[in-house]
Amino acid sequence: MGSAGHLCSSLLVVFLLGLHHSSSFWIINVVFPPNAKTRVPSNSTPPLIIVPGSMGNRLEAKIDKPTLVHWLCYKKSEHWFPLWIDLNMLMPVGVDCWIDNIRLVYNRTTRRSSNSPGVQVRVPGFGQTYAIEFLDYNKLAGYFHTMVQHLVSVGYTRDETVRGAPYDWRLAPNENAEYFTKLQDLVEEMYEQYQHPVYLLGHSMGCHYVLYFLNHQPQAWKDKHIRGFISLGAPWGGAVKALNVMASGQNYGIAMVSNIKIREEQRMMTTNPWMLPFEEAWPKDHVFISTPTFNYTTQDYQRFFRDISFDDGWYMWEDTKNLTSDLHPPGVEVWCMYGVGLPTVVTYIYDEGFPNTDPVDFVYADGDNTLNSYRMSLCKHWVGQQEKPVHVTEYRGLPHFDIVFHETVLNQIQNILEGKSDTPTEVDVRDKTA
Ligand SMILES: *[C@@H]1O[C@H](CO)[C@@H](O)[C@H](O)[C@H]1NC(C)=O
Ligand SMILES: *[C@@H]1O[C@H](CO)[C@@H](O)[C@H](O)[C@H]1NC(C)=O
Numbered sequence: 244m245g246s247a248g249h250l251c252s253s254l255l256v257v258f259l260l261g262l263h264h265s266s267s268f269w270i271i272n273v274v275f276p277p278n279a280k281t282r283v284p285s286n287s288t289p290p291l292i293i294v295p296g297s298m299g300n301r302l303e304a305k306i307d308k309p310t311l312v313h314w315l316c317y318k319k320s321e322h323w324f325p326l327w328i329d330l331n332m333l334m335p336v337g338v339d340c341w342i343d344n345i346r347l348v349y350n351r352t353t354r355r356s357s358n359s360p361g362v363q364v365r366v367p368g369f370g371q372t373y374a375i376e377f378l379d380y381n382k383l384a385g386y387f388h389t390m391v392q393h394l395v396s397v398g399y400t401r402d403e404t405v406r407g408a409p410y411d412w413r414l415a416p417n418e419n420a421e422y423f424t425k426l427q428d429l430v431e432e433m434y435e436q437y438q439h440p441v442y443l444l445g446h447s448m449g450c451h452y453v454l455y456f457l458n459h460q461p462q463a464w465k466d467k468h469i470r471g472f473i474s475l476g477a478p479w480g481g482a483v484k485a486l487n488v489m490a491s492g493q494n495y496g497i498a499m500v501s502n503i504k505i506r507e508e509q510r511m512m513t514t515n516p517w518m519l520p521f522e523e524a525w526p527k528d529h530v531f532i533s534t535p536t537f538n539y540t541t542q543d544y545q546r547f548f549r550d551i552s553f554d555d556g557w558y559m560w561e562d563t564k565n566l567t568s569d570l571h572p573p574g575v576e577v578w579c580m581y582g583v584g585l586p587t588v589v590t591y592i593y594d595e596g597f598p599n600t601d602p603v604d605f606v607y608a609d610g611d612n613t614l615n616s617y618r619m620s621l622c623k624h625w626v627g628q629q630e631k632p633v634h635v636t637e638y639r640g641l642p643h644f645d646i647v648f649h650e651t652v653l654n655q656i657q658n659i660l661e662g663k664s665d666t667p668t669e670v671d672v673r674d675k676t677a
């Protein structure tokens with residue numbers, strides 16, 4: 244840890260620049276995120292809590308391990324060190340050490356996950372913004388930085404009126420009970436402090452975390468404490484990509500790490516089975532994964548997990564499938580915003596090498612390049628299902644990750660926070676000059 248720091252930072256830049264041009268999963272990290280312009284301060288800065296997407300906040304670890312996967316791995320650490328993003332994952336042996344540190348062990352009897360033996364994991368920065376603004380200590384991998392900076396330029400104060408609610412994104416809500424208690428406390432604290440109900444803003448999988456939270460609060464509590472829910476790019480019908488990630492892995496464009504290697508880690512996260520396409524949201528005969536011997540639909544998940552030799556995944560899916568898949572209305576005013584108009588994979592086609600090779604072909608439909616637009620639009624069903632208004636805005640040409648820093652979206656969020664009522668139903672963000 245740290246000795247090869249300089250080389251690693253250079254590698255990280257290469258990795259992140261590469262990522263920007265390759266396909267993304269839940270998030271892509273941006274090197275040197277765009278700067279927010281200076282704005283006219285607003286005198287309306289209602290409290291705001293940001294809930295990031297999967298892999299969207301830092302994690303730290305402390306280890307004292309009984310055994311090592313490789314003699315070069317560290318056995319014991321005196322201090323907490325970065326686990327995500329850990330620069331060691333970019334080194335040939337480092338990636339094995341990293342996987343052995345970040346992996347979870349799933350127990351089919353208790354249906355609970357635990358950390359790898361001898362590893363403690365903690366989520367730094369709850370209630371602050373640094374752990375979601377940048378994912379690494381060198382401040383290269385920006386995530387919510389541009390948005391927070393924009394808010395600060397209109398009068399918000401970091402860690403006071405705008406705060407982050409990071410979580411252990413390896414786990415689904417059923418194993419994160421403590422997080423929801425902390426989130427409730429944070430909402431109540433900010434409500435008391437600023438004498439104003441709080442806005443919750445989620446991105447991608449973070450929106451399911453927010454929905455789960457709201458679904459478990461009494462209506463009276465929500466009426467008092469929550470001003471609204473701003474949802475950016477939510478996989479309301481699950482994500483086709485989760486199947487590809489578990490089958491053959493996704494290295495997020497890290498050239499030094501093979502997809503098959505990183506798959507070891509990705510299969511340990513219960514959030515991947517949770518995000519499998521929801522049965523309710525897709526036609527029963529829609530094929531997500533096509534191989535020479537079988538076509539997999541939502542009806543074939545048990546066989547899918549068996550065929551990719553990941554039987555635990557089936558149990559994880561059973562544990563998590565009904566956490567949010569019924570899309571029970573949140574019961575607060577909603578602004579549902581997402582990108583459309585970009586080709587997005589809805590079927591992965593593999594050759595005989597399945598699941599140990601990358602897909603050879605794809606079928607595309609409309610989306611934000613990561614999620615399908617019809618499934619993101621399922622928030623429209625809340626109109627009329629709850630008393631509180633539901634506003635839907637589609638951004639034509641806006642990629643999944645860019646929604647957290649695109650200027651048009653940031654201005655719209657500012658309008659919402661300032662209480663301006665008009666919400667466009669469609670905004671074209673394509674560069675007309677290109
Ligand atoms: C799973 O948990 C049960 C009950 O705590 C325990 O008896 C069993 O040894 C665990 N299984 C594994 C593989 O650790
Ligand atoms: C899978 O679906 C495709 C397209 O519908 C079809 O051509 C193919 O024969 C199917 N494969 C199997 C193994 O059923």
Ligand SMILES: *[C@@H]1O[C@H](CO)[C@@H](O)[C@H](O)[C@H]1NC(C)=O
Nearest residue numbers: 417560561562563564565566
């Ligand atoms: C799924 O939901 C039903 C009720 O809708 C509940 O009884 C059941 O325990 C849930 N299953 C899991 C695994 O949480």
